Amino acid sequence: MARKKRRLLLIGAAGITLAIAMSLVLFALRDSIVFFYGPTEMAEKAPPLGTRLRIGGLVEQGSLIHEGSSTVTFAVTDLKQHIKVIYTGLLPDLFREGQGVVAEGTVEGPNLFHADTVLAKHDERYMPKDVADRLKRQGIWRDGEKSAQTQ
Structure with a gap:
């Protein structure tokens, strides 16, 4: 696998992980947001x-x-x-x-x-x-x- 492809794959995986983490945090806080x-x-x-x-x-x-x-x-x-x-x-x-x-x-x-x-x-x-x-x-x-x- 080329270096550029690995870097893009790593950035994509990090972005998806961050999006999932933010979704979980917002879901957990939905009842305490006033x-x-x-x-x-x-x-x-x-x-x-x-x-x-x-x-x-x-x-x-x-x-x-x-x-x-x-x-x-x-x-x-x-x-x-x-x-x-x-x-x-x-x-x-x-x-x-x-x-x-x-x-x-x-x-x-x-x-x-x-x-x-x-x-x-x-x-x-x-x-x-x-x-x-x-x-x-x-x-x-x-x-x-x-x-x-x-x-």
């Missing part, structure tokens, strides 16, 4: 019920309702759409209306989300990049300024 959506994206894409994902935005003013000792409902908004979130557990100390939030959980309905994790930020500067970019495009939030929602 997608991030804003309320508008979630309304447009309508993920299937039971889909695990993260949503982010601002906690809508006047939407926080305490139901019992540890269950709360609130709405996450990007000031275009909103999603009702149900969460059972202790809320972070920085959680309040008008502030940035990221919730991880499952889709329960078209505008209903059941969160098992809630992360709160003290202002929009620490919001996920996707949500901050969306708010900037809408003219709601700019670097170094408070959002219109919190003024």
Whole structure:
């Protein structure tokens, strides 16, 4: 076998091996990959019920309702759409209306989300990049300024 043919065969075998390894890794991680959506994206894409994902935005003013000792409902908004979130557990100390939030959980309905994790930020500067970019495009939030929602 010529040297050039052996080299091509070796490169081909290495490529196939790498492709198989990547396929196995992605297959193994498929359940732990969590997608991030804003309320508008979630309304447009309508993920299937039971889909695990993260949503982010601002906690809508006047939407926080305490139901019992540890269950709360609130709405996450990007000031275009909103999603009702149900969460059972202790809320972070920085959680309040008008502030940035990221919730991880499952889709329960078209505008209903059941969160098992809630992360709160003290202002929009620490919001996920996707949500901050969306708010900037809408003219709601700019670097170094408070959002219109919190003024």
